[in-house]
Amino acid sequence: MAGEGRRRRGAPFGWYFKVRWGNWSREDGSNTTWQTEIPDRPDLVNRWKRIQRRKRAALADEGLDMDVRWPDHAIHLRLTHQRAQGYEEKKQRSTPIPSTANWDQEVENAYQRRDERSVEDGGPHLRVRRTGSIASIASQRGARTASPAQSITSRDTPFQSSPSVIRKKGRLHKDTPSTSSAWHAAQSSSSIPLLRTSQPPHSVGPSTRSSCTLGDSNVSQATQSVRSRIEAAWSTAAADAMAAEIRIDENIADEDIPSDLKKFTYVEKGYLFDDGLQEVFQVSPDVFTTCDHQRCLEASDCPCQVNSEILDASNRNRYAYCKGLFTFNVPRGAEVIECNKYCSCGRTCPNRVVQKSRDIGIEIFDTKRCGWGARTLTAVPKGKVMGTYTGRLIRREDIDTLPNPHLGYLFDLDCTEVKDDENLGDKYTVDSYTCGNWTRFVNHSCDPNMAVFSVVYDTIPIVNMPYVSFVACEDIPAHTELTIDYQPYWDEDIDATAKHGTERCKCGSQQCRGWYRM
Numbered sequence: 001m002a003g004e005g006r007r008r009r010g011a012p013f014g015w016y017f018k019v020r021w022g023n024w025s026r027e028d029g030s031n032t033t034w035q036t037e038i039p040d041r042p043d044l045v046n047r048w049k050r051i052q053r054r055k056r057a058a059l060a061d062e063g064l065d066m067d068v069r070w071p072d073h074a075i076h077l078r079l080t081h082q083r084a085q086g087y088e089e090k091k092q093r094s095t096p097i098p099s100t101a102n103w104d105q106e107v108e109n110a111y112q113r114r115d116e117r118s119v120e121d122g123g124p125h126l127r128v129r130r131t132g133s134i135a136s137i138a139s140q141r142g143a144r145t146a147s148p149a150q151s152i153t154s155r156d157t158p159f160q161s162s163p164s165v166i167r168k169k170g171r172l173h174k175d176t177p178s179t180s181s182a183w184h185a186a187q188s189s190s191s192i193p194l195l196r197t198s199q200p201p202h203s204v205g206p207s208t209r210s211s212c213t214l215g216d217s218n219v220s221q222a223t224q225s226v227r228s229r230i231e232a233a234w235s236t237a238a239a240d241a242m243a244a245e246i247r248i249d250e251n252i253a254d255e256d257i258p259s260d261l262k263k264f265t266y267v268e269k270g271y272l273f274d275d276g277l278q279e280v281f282q283v284s285p286d287v288f289t290t291c292d293h294q295r296c297l298e299a300s301d302c303p304c305q306v307n308s309e310i311l312d313a314s315n316r317n318r319y320a321y322c323k324g325l326f327t328f329n330v331p332r333g334a335e336v337i338e339c340n341k342y343c344s345c346g347r348t349c350p351n352r353v354v355q356k357s358r359d360i361g362i363e364i365f366d367t368k369r370c371g372w373g374a375r376t377l378t379a380v381p382k383g384k385v386m387g388t389y390t391g392r393l394i395r396r397e398d399i400d401t402l403p404n405p406h407l408g409y410l411f412d413l414d415c416t417e418v419k420d421d422e423n424l425g426d427k428y429t430v431d432s433y434t435c436g437n438w439t440r441f442v443n444h445s446c447d448p449n450m451a452v453f454s455v456v457y458d459t460i461p462i463v464n465m466p467y468v469s470f471v472a473c474e475d476i477p478a479h480t481e482l483t484i485d486y487q488p489y490w491d492e493d494i495d496a497t498a499k500h501g502t503e504r505c506k507c508g509s510q511q512c513r514g515w516y517r518m
């Protein structure tokens with residue numbers, strides 16, 4: 001393969017490959033032809049396409065603002081073919097992946113088409129990496145294949161709740177567990193918690209106004225405008241990422257809005273990076289596993305999928321997702337690897353779920369007992385991916401330098417870490433104190449309705465910078481507070497009686513263990 005190009009004079013419109021022949025030449029010595037297809041050498045065509053795709057991606061990596069202003073029709077008149085491709089790539093990347101309204105139907109259709117083609121190994125397939133496999137990944141060629149195949153069966157530890165914890169330096173509280181049934185009743189009736197308890201550490205609790213006067217009413221106007229301004233800024237950021245609405249409960253008053261939150265930057269997707277970390281995150285295109293599919297349904301022939309380590313009881317590979325919902329088959333220490341920007345599958349590929357935009361509206365509200373919280377505006381089905389924990393990506397070793405208020409908003413990217421590993425090198429944490437999204441308002445519950453899992457799609461697992469994805473672990477009615485367990489493996493990881501560093505839990509669930517750890 002020597003090149004490719006758009007329609008040539010006198011030829012039908014379309015893309016052409018330029019082929020240089022080794023065993024043939026014209027009388028004048030030239031040995032290239034232009035052809036629309038090379039049916040007997042699909043390997044050459046696929047390799048060529050892969051290389052071109054990487055070139056396009058590299059062009060787009062240079063910056064998304066370049067050239068995008070040009071109208072579509074001018075592109076092939078004014079630019080080389082490669083630049084036109086780069087333009088297409090940039091255009092696509094500048095547009096976040098919208099959530100598709102009829103996505104379920106599309107996937108359903110695709111499954112149907114697959115079944116019609118009678119593909120033998122059509123079973124769901126999960127691409128993951130397990131704890132401890134980092135070295136073997138690195139030993140493979142540039143980690144392209146993500147991990148060695150390593151079968152586990154359904155008897156292995158199932159996905160539980162969260163591979164990571166939100167950290168906070170806390171002092172020991174000796175209070176007894178909170179077992180309020182009012183909270184539980186409030187939850188099950190889809191309303192907000194009713195109990196009023198002590199203020200959370202950074203005073204975002206209930207208003208301290210004791211009386212209401214005309215002056216207060218004016219203050220209330222100003223309050224509204226502060227809340228509205230923050231809400232507008234966050235909504236704009238969410239809309240830019242094509243995400244659903246983000247509201248701040250209108251009952252939140254001016255004096256209940258912490259000053260730091262007025263400077264808070266809402267980041268719906270992705271990370272902001274501490275010095276030098278973006279370079280770590282942005283790995284070379286060569287090390288990605290990629291596929292040439294339009295859709296990644298046939299696990300047996302998708303290069304991204306074949307190295308899955310997760311098998312079901314019948315030894316068949318599984319997808320992490322089924323019809324857009326998380327399957328909860330990911331064991332502890334595993335990461336989901338979604339199709340990436342170098343794959344040729346489209347935006348509705350069933351292996352692209354977390355990277356889609358959030359389509360569930362969220363409201364931030366005052367829980368009256370745990371500070372602010374986040375609740376869903378609509379009913380959410382079990383398995384629905386709600387969003388990722390965003391914020392500033394920092395080195396774990398830098399946590400000690402952070403001011404105290406940050407410590408309640410840290411999320412360790414520790415999914416693949418071995419217990420009690422003291423080495424802090426190459427370990428990272430997300431700090432959402434000054435920037436982040438609605439997930440930084442998610443409170444702890446001992447009976448949570450969301451779980452978390454780690455996922456990568458724009459980097460590779462070995463760099464230890466996955467996204468932490470929040471997923472509904474049960475059907476959640478509209479207007480219910482969304483919660484996770486900050487210490488999901490507490491019964492495995494720590495002696496429940498050793499409560500050093502724990503905080504008194506006010507989740508109020510019937511299963512409340514009385515403490516949580518940041």
Ligand SMILES: C[S@@+](CC[C@H](N)C(=O)[O-])C[C@H]1O[C@@H](n2cnc3c(N)ncnc32)[C@H](O)[C@@H]1O
Nearest residue numbers: 200370371372408440441442443444505506507
């Ligand atoms: C990640 S933030 C959650 C959002 C926080 N409520 C706010 O107002 O910004 C974690 C903090 O929320 C509070 N919190 C979360 N879950 C709690 C619980 N179950 N009991 C008591 N406080 C909780 C604690 O103050 C904790 O430091």
